[in-house]
Amino acid sequence: MRSVQLDGPKMIALVLAAGMVMPTAWQPRTAMAYERYNDGCHVCHGSFWDATSPQGTTFPGGSKHTMHANFMSPNCSLCHRDGDDWNPYLGWSNGSVHNPPVGCTGCHGRDYGPGVGHSGVGLRAHHAFAGVTVCASCHTQDPSPLPESVTPIYYGTADTGVDDPCNAAPDFLENWSVGDTTGLDNDGDGLYDEDDSDCHPGDIDGDGDVDFDDVTSLVDVLLGIEGDPSFLARSDLNGDGAVDGLDVAPLVGILLEP
Secondary structure: OOOOOOOHHHHHHHHHHHOOOOOOOOOOOOOOOOOEHHHOHHHHHOOOOOOEOOOOOEOHHHOHHHHHHHHHOOOHHHOOOOOOOOOOEOOOOOOOOOOOOOOOHHHHOEEOOOOOOEEOHHHHHHHHHOOOOOOOOOOOOOOOOOOOOOOOOOOOOOOOOOOOOOOOOOOOOOOOOOOOOOOOOOOOOOOOHHHOHHHOOOOOOOOOOOOHHHHHHHHHHHHOOOOOHHHHHHHOOOOOOOOOHHHHHHHHHHHOOO
């Protein structure tokens, strides 16, 4: 339960911040991971036609391909490209009328904007967190992964059955593995789904609480003092794609919740 009073310097900071409407932008640089699934992903995760993964996951329908095709996305063009010989490109596909042709990164990556585009930054961070360093030598300029709560571009569209990166009960619509409701660690911090503090709006500094420290963080973002991409993404509280004075009122509303 939160009970707060907005007064003094904090109120002044919020009032000043509310008048700022210039969006905060950033332009990191990075590169793609393996170009195609069988270029290296299969070593740890097995054939796309296997019923189980070397990591111990069991797939409904007898293979991870069937799980993707029957449960996640019946539109083959989201994953496949003409002539890929059933070896999907990670960042390239035919796409659809609803979604761009970005392949696996449409669900397993995020749009990192100019200079990067759709990329599996968080997925690489997840591997690094787990001690897998095969990607590290090539990907030395990855930006900070976007928060768990930032929705991948394919989620929630007419082409897919996946809708929530926070993967909350009772739906758990991010994972169809047999007997497993845990989805993805989209930002690579080792915290899955709704257990990640990013899935709790207003927690701008990511410490698990929504308090006056988050007011300070929002003001710092608006003033350009704080430029970390994770802080920027968590500061877009009204979901309009920009961080500006319009995000102040939602934060105040969260702080005043009983």
